[in-house]
Amino acid sequence: MSTPAAPSAPVTDEEIQSYQRDGFVRLEEFFSGGEMDVLREAIDDAIASHRDRILGAEKGGRSSDDYERVFNQMVNLWVDCPAVKPFSLSARLAEAGRSLSQCRHVRIYHDHALVKPGGQVSKETNWHQDAPYWPMDPLGSFSAWIAVDDVTVDNGCLHFVPRSHKFGKQPPIRLGVEGESIVQKMKEQGYDVAAPATMEMKAGGVTFHHGCNFHYAGPNATDQPRRAHAIIYIPDFVAFTGGGEAAGAGSEMKAGGPWDHPLHPIVAGKE
Ligand SMILES: O=C(O)CCC(=O)C(=O)O
Known part of the structure; x- marks a missing residue:
């Protein structure tokens, strides 16, 4: 698969510093309303x-059934849904993440x-980190989360704990299990966990978060689904x-080796 052309960095120095310091950043209006349709x-x-x-x-x-109440999570949609591919392989989005x-x-x-x-069926996405579930090392992988609908506290926007990525990878917690919370566990161990930041945004906004960031979304209390689309990126190292x-x-890749496989194309930067 060919590497998409790298556009100029669509993030500012402040946004880079903010991501490095806090482990997340919000980029409003990254995609247009028409693209989100x-x-x-x-x-x-x-x-x-x-x-x-x-x-x-x-x-x-x-x-x-309980996990389905947290969300319907459809993995690798870019592989079989042609309309999704330009978003999941977006060179502009990937370049923002690379920067x-x-x-x-x-x-x-x-x-x-x-x-x-x-x-009524909706359940929270309990406080967790992503890195404990990913087969990779060292740390550094991250996600872009696209708000396909307007997202608010009411319908289950994300919340991030600033600087929590600096705690490193913690033992996994059980996703979808009521009461399981990485924030609670860290507080019980005496760690000073910062107050969370709420990521309300309009459709087309994007947040990036580091794989060790603590994050959460409340249950969707509205009568409409909350649609989001996330892409996980792996840095070269x-x-x-x-x-x-x-x-x-x-099953087709070698443990300890690179991510050289058609399901894991390079989407920004150079080999
Ligand atoms: O969309 C959500 O409710 C949670 C998303 C999430 O945990 C993630 O993208 O890592």
Whole structure:
């Protein structure tokens, strides 16, 4: 797969410093309303066609009814949904992430649509870090989270704990299990955990967060789904450590080796 042309860095020095210091940054109006209409329709079509959560996985990759209440998480949508591909492989988005993380190039680990259902069934995305679930080392991988709908506290916008990425990778907590919280665990161990920042934004806004950042989204209390689309990026200096079948290429790659596989193309920067 060819490498998309690298546009000039779409982030400022302040945004780079803010990401490095706090482990997250919010970029409002990154995509246009029209672009979000396209992405929203593509995600809705995938839901209407009962698309697997993980392509080819047992039971379509659905883990539990409880987890489905946190969100319908469809992984690697760029592979089988042509309308999603320009967003997941967006050179502009990837270049923003590459600049923020100050690395030579980034590959995509996987994308995932994250659709939080509305109403009584909706459950919170409990406080967690992402890095404990990723088969890679050293730290440095990160996510871009695109607000496909306007996101508010009411419908489950993200919340980030500033500087929490500096705690490094902690033991994983059980996702979707009520009461499990990395913030609570760290406080119980005596760590000084900063107050969270709330990431309300209009559709088309994007947040980037480091894989060790503590983050959370409340239940969606509205009667409409909260649609988001996230892309996980791997900097050039990060190696594969084995496993990670959910992202589709684990069995074809060598532990300790590079991420050289068609499912993990370079999307910004140079080899
Ligand atoms: O969308 C959500 O509710 C949570 C997203 C998340 O945990 C992530 O993108 O890492």
